Amino acid sequence: MKKIPLGVSQCLLGEPVRFDGGHKRNAFLIDVLSNYVEFQPVCPEVAIGLGIPRKPIRLIVTDGEDRIRGIENSDLDVTDGLYREAEKAAGQMPDICGYVFMQKSPSCAVFGLKRYGTNGYSIDSRGRGAYAKRFMELMPLIPVEEAGRLVDAGLRENFIARIFALQDWRENLQHEPTAKKLVEFYSRYKYQVMAHHVPSYFLIGKLLANLSEHPIADTNNKFISLLMSALGHPATRKGNANAMMHLRGYLKHHISSLSKQELSQLIESYAKGVVPLVVPLTLLKHHLMTLDNPYLKNQTFWSPYPEELGLRNVVLSV
Ligand code: SF4
Numbered sequence: 001m002k003k004i005p006l007g008v009s010q011c012l013l014g015e016p017v018r019f020d021g022g023h024k025r026n027a028f029l030i031d032v033l034s035n036y037v038e039f040q041p042v043c044p045e046v047a048i049g050l051g052i053p054r055k056p057i058r059l060i061v062t063d064g065e066d067r068i069r070g071i072e073n074s075d076l077d078v079t080d081g082l083y084r085e086a087e088k089a090a091g092q093m094p095d096i097c098g099y100v101f102m103q104k105s106p107s108c109a110v111f112g113l114k115r116y117g118t119n120g121y122s123i124d125s126r127g128r129g130a131y132a133k134r135f136m137e138l139m140p141l142i143p144v145e146e147a148g149r150l151v152d153a154g155l156r157e158n159f160i161a162r163i164f165a166l167q168d169w170r171e172n173l174q175h176e177p178t179a180k181k182l183v184e185f186y187s188r189y190k191y192q193v194m195a196h197h198v199p200s201y202f203l204i205g206k207l208l209a210n211l212s213e214h215p216i217a218d219t220n221n222k223f224i225s226l227l228m229s230a231l232g233h234p235a236t237r238k239g240n241a242n243a244m245m246h247l248r249g250y251l252k253h254h255i256s257s258l259s260k261q262e263l264s265q266l267i268e269s270y271a272k273g274v275v276p277l278v279v280p281l282t283l284l285k286h287h288l289m290t291l292d293n294p295y296l297k298n299q300t301f302w303s304p305y306p307e308e309l310g311l312r313n314v315v316l317s318v
Contacts, residue, residue: 001306003038004167007089007099007135009108010043012147017043021053024102026147028156036306037163040093044107044131047088048081058106059115059127066115068106068130074118079130082107086134095170096142098163099135103148107131110146141166141228154318157311158234161196161304165189165231168300169224177220179211186223191301193230195243200230236318241271243301244284250296251287259287277312 010017014025029039046052057078060069070076102108106129113127128136136144143162150156173185186208194201204226211219233239244267251260266280281302288296305311 001036002167002171004036004098004163005093005096006033006037006039006163007093007096007142008039008041009100009102009105009147010041010046012100012102013039013041015041015043017046017052019045019050019052019054019056024147026100026150028150029100029147032309033160036309037098040096042085042089044082044085044089045078047085048078050078059113059129061115061117061123066127066130082130083134086131087138089131090135090138096139097166097170098143098145098159099139100150100159101129101132101144101146103146105129110136110144111149141224143228143232153311153314154234154236154316157316158231160309160311161192161235162228162231164305165192165227165300166224169227173220173224177216179216182211182216182220182223183208186227187295188298188300189227191243191247191299192235192304193227194246195235195239195301197230197233197239198242200226200233204230234318237271237273237277237316240277241267244270244280247284247288247296247299247301250291250293254291255287263287273315273317276315281312 011024012026014023016023056071068079101110109129110132112125114125115123115127117123145159269275270280
C-alpha cells in the first residue's frame, strides 16, 4: 500500500524543535501510524527563523485581533510570518490527506488555545494557533486533529477513517473523474456514510442522482466536500448499529431465524456499549460474504482502514 502523505507538527516526531529545545514525541504517531503514513513535518516557528531555544510567544488579543506576540518582548509579533509559512506549506504539500497538530501551541493549536489580554490576564480558551488557522483556511478539505485528542478512541478512529477515505478519493477519483467512476466510488462508502451521518447519506444520494445536470468536475468537488463532512461526524454506537441493521436486511431470506436472532442480539449489545464493534461486525460480515454480492463485499464499512490498527476493538463511550 502506498503510504498516505500526512502533515505533522515536527515536535511530535520527537525532534527537539520546541522553544525550550525539547520535543513532544507521540508514540501512536511514531510507533503505529507511521506504518501507514509518510509524515511531512513542519515546525513553523523554526521555519520563520525564531531559532532553538527561543523566547516564548502566546496569543495576545491586540486591538480586538488575535496576534501571536512575545511574552517578554511584546514588540515581537510573528502572526504574519506564521500566516506566510502556512501559505508556503500549503503550496508545498497539496496532496496531504490529513494533518496532526500539536495542542496548546500559539502556532499549531487547533482547539481551545488560551487567549490573553495585553494586561497579561487570560481572557478565554477560544483561540487557534496562527499557522494552523491559516493552513486550515487554505485547505478546508484536509482532516485535522490535535495529537492530544488522538488518545480518545472515537476521535482517533474518526480521524484515521477520514485520512484513508481522502487518500482513496485522491488515488481513484480526484483526477479524471467520470460519472461512472463517481457512482462506483460512492457505492463502496454508502454504509460507512450511513454510520457517520444519515443526513449526509441523503444529501450525497441527491447529488449523485442528478449527475448529468452539472460538469462532472464540479460534482466531484462537491462530492468530496460532502463525504469529508459526513465522515467528520463521529460514527457513534447508534450510527454503527443503524448501518448494521440495514445490512442485516440483506440476510432476510438467507439465514435461519436463530442466526438472525443471534445477530440482532449482538448488534443490540454493541449499541448498549457491552461489546466492541468488531463483535457484531465479524458475524454480520461472515453471513453477508456468503451471498457473494460485490456491492456488499466492497463496502468500506467493513474496514475503513487496516484492521491491524485495532480501532474497532474498543467500546466507544457514545
Ligand atoms: S508546536 Fe508547532 S511551533 Fe511549536 S515546536 Fe511543535 S511544531 Fe514547532
